[in-house]
Amino acid sequence: MLYQPFRDLDSTDPEQFERNLNRLDRKFDVMTELGVDLILVCSNASADAVADMDELATQLRAAGELADRRGMRIAYEALAWGRTVDLWQQSWDAVRRADHPAVGLCLDSFHILSRSSTIDELGEVPSDKIFFLQLADAPHKDMDVLQWSRHYRLFPGEGAFDLVDFTAAVLGAGYRGPLSLEVFNDVFRQSSPVRTAIDAVRSLGALEAGLDDALPRQRFDAAFVELSVTPTNLTTAEHALSALGFRQSATHRSKRVTAWTQSSATILLTVTTDAAEDDSSALAAIAFDAEDPTGFAASAEGLNVSALPRVVRPGEADLPAVAAPDGVSIFFVSTEEGPLDWRRDFEPVPPTDAASGVGITAIDHVSVTAPFDRYDESVLFYRSVLGMRTEEVAEYPGPYGLVRSHLLRAPEPSGFGVALDGPLLRRGKWTPGVQTPQHIALLTDDVLATLDALPGDAPILRIPENYYVDLRARLDLDDEFVERLRRSNVLYDRSPDGEYLHAYTTVIGSQVYFEIIERRGNYRGRPLADAPIRMAAHVAARRGRTEK
Amino acid sequence: MLYQPFRDLDSTDPEQFERNLNRLDRKFDVMTELGVDLILVCSNASADAVADMDELATQLRAAGELADRRGMRIAYEALAWGRTVDLWQQSWDAVRRADHPAVGLCLDSFHILSRSSTIDELGEVPSDKIFFLQLADAPHKDMDVLQWSRHYRLFPGEGAFDLVDFTAAVLGAGYRGPLSLEVFNDVFRQSSPVRTAIDAVRSLGALEAGLDDALPRQRFDAAFVELSVTPTNLTTAEHALSALGFRQSATHRSKRVTAWTQSSATILLTVTTDAAEDDSSALAAIAFDAEDPTGFAASAEGLNVSALPRVVRPGEADLPAVAAPDGVSIFFVSTEEGPLDWRRDFEPVPPTDAASGVGITAIDHVSVTAPFDRYDESVLFYRSVLGMRTEEVAEYPGPYGLVRSHLLRAPEPSGFGVALDGPLLRRGKWTPGVQTPQHIALLTDDVLATLDALPGDAPILRIPENYYVDLRARLDLDDEFVERLRRSNVLYDRSPDGEYLHAYTTVIGSQVYFEIIERRGNYRGRPLADAPIRMAAHVAARRGRTEK
Known part of the structure; x- marks a missing residue:
């Protein structure tokens, strides 16, 4: 469904940006072999990140044009620790300004809810601009958000976030693509993959039941x-x-x-x-x-x-x-x-x-x-x-x-x-x-x-x-x-x-x-x-x- | 050597402060039974903490007078997450203003080095005002300092801090009391206590060798x-x-x-x-x-x-x-x-x-x-x-x-x-x-x-x-x-x-x-x-x- 992640696309140095586009083109080769047509580009976390929104949009559009020529699409995501773009609203601003059919949004519940971002404005995003949805729950942790993200994510329903509410908002905005679980967890990494897969399916089942208001409510x-x-x-x-x-x-x-x-x-x-x-x-x-x-x-x-x-x-x-x-x-x-x-x-x-x-x-x-x-x-x-x-x-x-x-x-x-x-x-x-x-x-x-x-x-x-x-x-x-x-x-x-x-x-x-x-x-x-x-x-x- | 910790001594509410003094007096009962005459009072981390330095010093002095009557002394410590006092320099300011022989400092390497505080001014502290020294090393962690302190402390020489330099500075200021290991670590908690004790003694031995410039330097x-x-x-x-x-x-x-x-x-x-x-x-x-x-x-x-x-x-x-x-x-x-x-x-x-x-x-x-x-x-x-x-x-x-x-x-x-x-x-x-x-x-x-x-x-x-x-x-x-x-x-x-x-x-x-x-x-x-x-x-x- 999605090839990921592609990091640090934009650059303040035009020559470096050209090299980054070349790197992206190579990734499109790999994707062609794999039969994937959507790539996640996350916001730049390096010192080289473009701070000017218009310039960022210009570079995103250039990447979109390259993707389009290759029959690919780009889902742009705000990392919670991105340097310029660290809120989903900013990623939407960049995508809106890039204004290219091959450039849309990837929404990740962890990156959004860990920053306590509101999702009220999701309704303003045209449904065909939400290219992908990634779901993860997490416990409340008072720690560096990158470490929190990489070690403590949980399946929806296991942590402290309201994934039903979040997913309902994204579906309400018209998204009809896959619900992808994007979970990094030190314990899951070393647990039985079969057991973990069953737990993941249960999590999605419970999420769907929650969306349908069909979870047990019996006394x-x-x-x-x-x-x-x-x-x-x-x-x-x-x-x-x-x-x-x-x-x-x-x-x-x-x-x-x-x-x-x-x-x-x-x-x-x-x-x-x-x-x-x-x-x-x-x-x-x-x-x-x-x-x-x-x-x-x-x-x-x-x-x-x-x-x-x-x-x-x-x-x-x-x-x-x-x-x-x-x-x-x-x-x-x-x-x-x-x-x-x-x-x-x-x-x-x-x-x-x-x-x-x-x-x-x-x-x-x-x-x-x-x-x-x-x-x-x-x-x-x-x-x-x-x-x-x-x-x-x-x-x-x-x-x-x-x-x-x-x-x-x-x-x-x-x-x-x-x-x-x-x-x-x-x-x-x-x-x-x-x-x-x-x-x-x-x-x-x-x-x-x-x-x-x-x-x-x-x-x-x-x-x-x-x-x-x-x-x-x-x-x-x-x-x-x-x-x-x-x-x-x-x-x-x-x-x-x-x-x-x-x-x-x-x-x-x-x-x-x-x-x-x-x-x-x-x-x-x-x-x-x-x-x-x-x-x-x-x-x-x-x-x-x-x-x- | 030390009874600890006594939390949240000072209060913006005079009646609450009286109750806190009463609580302190009860702790002195316990200490008398145990034969201990030094108590660690850490800086207040609650919403009730006194923000005015003169008022804080006045309350510390009152506690010192109570301690003196009971034949006790108070070692005041700046918690890295204290509300008013979170740097050792502030704790020294409070102790200096309290100006009571029964009130001195407790220095803890973690609380000081985790905040990257300088220890250059330690020479200004009279040696008889440093009542106690607690040592802990730690790995570099980009996380909430309280959680870092409670779960990841290490014995000196195991982490990223320079404990030789730190201890030399405290000894240079004239401190001659015990070197106490103050280590909270999730793994050590569940390790064999015998093995952990040997590791702790090795850590102190290596620290002393470091202070004497006697660590191996062989090629x-x-x-x-x-x-x-x-x-x-x-x-x-x-x-x-x-x-x-x-x-x-x-x-x-x-x-x-x-x-x-x-x-x-x-x-x-x-x-x-x-x-x-x-x-x-x-x-x-x-x-x-x-x-x-x-x-x-x-x-x-x-x-x-x-x-x-x-x-x-x-x-x-x-x-x-x-x-x-x-x-x-x-x-x-x-x-x-x-x-x-x-x-x-x-x-x-x-x-x-x-x-x-x-x-x-x-x-x-x-x-x-x-x-x-x-x-x-x-x-x-x-x-x-x-x-x-x-x-x-x-x-x-x-x-x-x-x-x-x-x-x-x-x-x-x-x-x-x-x-x-x-x-x-x-x-x-x-x-x-x-x-x-x-x-x-x-x-x-x-x-x-x-x-x-x-x-x-x-x-x-x-x-x-x-x-x-x-x-x-x-x-x-x-x-x-x-x-x-x-x-x-x-x-x-x-x-x-x-x-x-x-x-x-x-x-x-x-x-x-x-x-x-x-x-x-x-x-x-x-x-x-x-x-x-x-x-x-x-x-x-x-x-x-x-x-x-």
């Missing part, structure tokens, strides 16, 4: 989260759930699966015998209770997400399921009676004691560790397949390296969250005990009351004393309140909009732990500064366990 | 480069050396090692039987011919580089050797008769035919793949242990990911080079056939004549036709000249100062290949844009070999 909530453990960990997991106020509410009719419930929170506990290690535990699945579960499954299939093959026995619910790139299975279920009601496969267990919970009201979010080379793909998965939105993008220093964290949430009112955590770089051989932590965060209205209601042997993570000494000094808190937090091993953070109080359990099996959260006011995001404390406390707890 | 050249192959590869390696015009000039008296010579270039070929794979090949060692080999070895030991244990038989030369972080052994030898003359262990082979070489004059450089988490340590090793200097720092896109490349050279006249190549990030599971390439670059005065002199079966790497089509179009070269290059599979680059012509061999065994270089004029560095071409051609050659 959904977590019907259950499934925790899978080996027989070795079963007692520990059952004890943890029981201590956190969950009650065994149902038993699977044919599998070693039990359902544990408290208020609207349901956790399935599955015993697996084919785990890699004796000690394995995993956040195996999330089931989403949706208005139209099969609609979700169909749109996932449309986005090249493969359905998970499952063994369904006669009479059991055949629940649509897909695999998220982070390894978690996603089920689409219903809680209304019918074939997709997941509870069909379970036998209810009548309440046997007076236990009525400890105040847990719901599952707020889960976190999983996204592999280094599937991180951005995972973000796109939750955004495009489920229609989740990013609430927070952050990074924090853990004791074993920096951690990227991306929190996505389902539409209100459920607001169910999935957090993707992962190292910025691959870890070396010197790695922590828990390389791929996962956790289930439970909500309460009063974390101190909930902690008080727990039995004495609840596996609550002990927070070191010096956290509280520092907390008091840092936030200028009341001594009595800090002492109250300390006694219950509750961590605390404050923002201008609210407060966040939370406690953790120790790690169950190889990688899963629980968090109990109370949010006061409008605290958004998570208190990520507490994460290193939690990690260090987990290491200390693990060492204590080993030493016993 | 040295490569006496030989040792190529180690399995018996499987022996014939291939011998054929390659022979085809490149090398003559077997000597045989080791007790080991399966032969010496191959052409002009001043010597390559040892060692047969190893304990390699990991049947196909293994490796650039095993470099021997440096130095005026004072034992002096090199002693200074290496002083920098915590362990001597390599070796098996020496009676009568054999006991050559001092150390292991470079990239895995290559470094020998310190002599070519003058005596105990360190490496040739003692070899029996010369008299010339048996009329072969007189193909014009190779010397080994220009070798390249090795430095592991991801030992890259910066490797740079420091060659700079500090051998006194090599950086000629070029670059990165280039390979077909399997970006590659960092750092070329170091010995002092003139030898100018022998070691290039460290390595992926910017660890590769994923999808990796190339040759993960850790190594190569030996040979010099000639006339590469086309050298290529013409090679036998028909020399293992020269075939360069694809389209490289030459592109070359002609790109550099506007004469057709006949390009055809001459193409026929000999020679790659070409041009800079304003000179030209670089070079050819490659295929890969011998698992990872080693040769390059033949002709440099015309003053071409500096290497034509890195050719690297992806070479990689793709190697892949094609490997596939061809497999298909046979």
Whole structure:
């Protein structure tokens, strides 16, 4: 579709410009061999760039005449770091003045959106003057735009730019050519090309769905989260759930699966015998209770997400399921009676004691560790397949390296969250005990009351004393309140909009732990500064366990 | 030595400042428990920062009075991204005006050198006003200074700053306190802490040697480069050396090692039987011919580089050797008769035919793949242990990911080079056939004549036709000249100062290949844009070999 790039065409030195035209003519030889008739000429970034707009237009026109003689066309693009021309409006000005049918525009979303250029004036550009469209998303980065462009571009839908809005504007201006992905990314460069190609196609599919206003907008909530453990960990997991106020509410009719419930929170506990290690535990699945579960499954299939093959026995619910790139299975279920009601496969267990919970009201979010080379793909998965939105993008220093964290949430009112955590770089051989932590965060209205209601042997993570000494000094808190937090091993953070109080359990099996959260006011995001404390406390707890 | 950091002390709101003083007082509680009496207060980076210098000094003095009552002192530091104070000169102005014995300066090389601040005025600061010194090096980066500071700092001697000059200036101003390493680095965070600590101590040792003008300044050249192959590869390696015009000039008296010579270039070929794979090949060692080999070895030991244990038989030369972080052994030898003359262990082979070489004059450089988490340590090793200097720092896109490349050279006249190549990030599971390439670059005065002199079966790497089509179009070269290059599979680059012509061999065994270089004029560095071409051609050659 396009031969690219041709750099530094124009020149303040007439002889150099002649040599550049000659170089262009040679490129036309190559293009003729390849059967391509469109070349991208990007704005000059060298010291030799022509600053005078009329002169630039004259040179562009000369190049257009040469192209025309060879049956070629030139798509002129404003590099975000061009010397004279670095905004698309300037490239349009140059093309307009060049006034030659073989000279048009190439629009690249990164070059335009990275400079926060408006695209309002796109409507003034005749549709036959937009020769090519290149699309790339990117995360917000406060850095040199050339480095940003060459190392951090993402597929549309994976970053912070609004590619739907941008593409709609270009299509609105009458462009009908290809949507080309122009993505330079250090991680993608070294990822599996097959996987990357599927991710790219999914990105285009989601973009097209966004343009057609056809992305999922269903309300959904977590019907259950499934925790899978080996027989070795079963007692520990059952004890943890029981201590956190969950009650065994149902038993699977044919599998070693039990359902544990408290208020609207349901956790399935599955015993697996084919785990890699004796000690394995995993956040195996999330089931989403949706208005139209099969609609979700169909749109996932449309986005090249493969359905998970499952063994369904006669009479059991055949629940649509897909695999998220982070390894978690996603089920689409219903809680209304019918074939997709997941509870069909379970036998209810009548309440046997007076236990009525400890105040847990719901599952707020889960976190999983996204592999280094599937991180951005995972973000796109939750955004495009489920229609989740990013609430927070952050990074924090853990004791074993920096951690990227991306929190996505389902539409209100459920607001169910999935957090993707992962190292910025691959870890070396010197790695922590828990390389791929996962956790289930439970909500309460009063974390101190909930902690008080727990039995004495609840596996609550002990927070070191010096956290509280520092907390008091840092936030200028009341001594009595800090002492109250300390006694219950509750961590605390404050923002201008609210407060966040939370406690953790120790790690169950190889990688899963629980968090109990109370949010006061409008605290958004998570208190990520507490994460290193939690990690260090987990290491200390693990060492204590080993030493016993 | 120092409790840190205390952020955002000053405030435009008097009540907030009172709360900040209270927060400071709480930190003094913690410091009392820890037995620390010095706290770092960094310049305010928040919107609340005091802009008026007199007011800032007044608040600093109030903090100093509080500190004094608690038996503490405050080291005030200009963050490179502070709101009012972001240069060390401003921090000194504030401290001078605060005029309190408990308030002094903290100087941090990164905050100062990243802003290109001069340190000429340091002599005006009374020595007892410099309370603390923090040292960090860094690579040149065109990016947001906060991100640069938090992710890319290096130990002194590993980056682009002149830490010897900087530290000398601070010591010249009378500072006699500790030299503290203040290094934030994403890779170091996840590296082995033991290895990182040794690297840090080496960095301080090299810095002290630099201050005493005691770094190695010996002239040295490569006496030989040792190529180690399995018996499987022996014939291939011998054929390659022979085809490149090398003559077997000597045989080791007790080991399966032969010496191959052409002009001043010597390559040892060692047969190893304990390699990991049947196909293994490796650039095993470099021997440096130095005026004072034992002096090199002693200074290496002083920098915590362990001597390599070796098996020496009676009568054999006991050559001092150390292991470079990239895995290559470094020998310190002599070519003058005596105990360190490496040739003692070899029996010369008299010339048996009329072969007189193909014009190779010397080994220009070798390249090795430095592991991801030992890259910066490797740079420091060659700079500090051998006194090599950086000629070029670059990165280039390979077909399997970006590659960092750092070329170091010995002092003139030898100018022998070691290039460290390595992926910017660890590769994923999808990796190339040759993960850790190594190569030996040979010099000639006339590469086309050298290529013409090679036998028909020399293992020269075939360069694809389209490289030459592109070359002609790109550099506007004469057709006949390009055809001459193409026929000999020679790659070409041009800079304003000179030209670089070079050819490659295929890969011998698992990872080693040769390059033949002709440099015309003053071409500096290497034509890195050719690297992806070479990689793709190697892949094609490997596939061809497999298909046979």
